[in-house]
Amino acid sequence: EPEVTQTPSHQVTQMGQEVILRCVPISNHLYFYWYRQILGQKVEFLVSFYNNEISEKSEIFDDQFSVERPDGSNFTLKIRSTKLEDSAMYFCASSETGTGFYNEQFFGPGTRLTVL
Amino acid sequence: AQSVTQLDSQVPVFEEAPVELRCNYSSSVSVYLFWYVQYPNQGLQLLLKYLSGSTLVESINGFEAEFNKSQTSFHLRKPSVHISDTAEYFCAVSGRTGFQKLVFGTGTRLLVSP
Numbered sequence: 001e002p003e004v005t006q007t008p009s010h011q012v013t014q015m016g017q018e019v020i021l022r023c024v025p026i027s028n029h030l031y032f033y034w035y036r037q038i039l040g041q042k043v044e045f046l047v048s049f050y051n052n053e054i055s056e057k058s059e060i061f062d063d064q065f066s067v068e069r070p071d072g073s074n075f076t077l078k079i080r081s082t083k084l085e086d087s088a089m090y091f092c093a094s095s096e097t098g099t100g101f102y103n104e105q106f107f108g109p110g111t112r113l114t115v116l
Numbered sequence: 117a118q119s120v121t122q123l124d125s126q127v128p129v130f131e132e133a134p135v136e137l138r139c140n141y142s143s144s145v146s147v148y149l150f151w152y153v154q155y156p157n158q159g160l161q162l163l164l165k166y167l168s169g170s171t172l173v174e175s176i177n178g179f180e181a182e183f184n185k186s187q188t189s190f191h192l193r194k195p196s197v198h199i200s201d202t203a204e205y206f207c208a209v210s211g212r213t214g215f216q217k218l219v220f221g222t223g224t225r226l227l228v229s230p
Contacts, residue, residue: 004159033217042120043160043206043220056217091160095216102148102167105218107160 002026004108006092012114013082021077021111023092032075033093033105034067036060043091049075082115089113118143118209122221129228131199137192137224139181139207147209149190150218151181154204163205166190177201202228 005024013019025032034046047057049067066078075094079086089112093105119142129135141147149166164175171183181192190207206223210216 109159
């Protein structure tokens with residue numbers, strides 16, 4: 001069964017460093033998403049991406065964050081200069097389409113980011 | 117904008133007992149409603165969803181949830197739980213138009229013991 005994969009499963013970094021979290025969405029999906037969950041808090045929407053453009057982003061997704069689909073399979077989230085408060089579990093999701101009638105989002109297992 | 121409230125952070129229950137995980141939502145527009153489950157070290161899996169029609173929806177592993185518009189609730193129930201149901205359960209909503217980002221609750225950890 002096709003699934004969304006994410007690497008690494010756990011990333012530890014120093015404050016101020018850049019990190020790139022990687023996701024491989026399901027191959028025929030066209031819409032991609034990043035969510036994050038700070039320990040003990042809600043899963044929060046960060047950004048959605050379609051046709052090589054951001055389609056929607058939350059107020060969390062500031063200039064420190066960027067997303068990219070560098071090739072036909074990967075979808076990345078970059079944090080330019082990490083802060084302590086960026087420590088969280090980051091989930092990637094993909095869906096076949098994104099608007100119109102309901103489109104199920106399939107989630108990856110997450111990357112736990114720890115900023116020291 | 118939408119919001120979701122899951123009042124119970126943890127629900128301990130004995131095997132074969134019934135369980136209800138509560139979810140209330142707030143929205144100014146019509147929504148889709150979901151329950152996701154997360155087993156240890158795994159991603160979020162869709163457990164069941166309410167899109168339209170019958171307000172009672174069921175999953176293949178015995179869970180059910182009922183959409184109650186007047187109470188803005190979507191509680192999850194199972195008449196008899198198994199040890200393997202131990203997991204984190206997230207209630208979520210999305211709008212019905214535009215890019216359907218999910219808005220999640222804080223999750224409820226279901227702990228089933230023998």
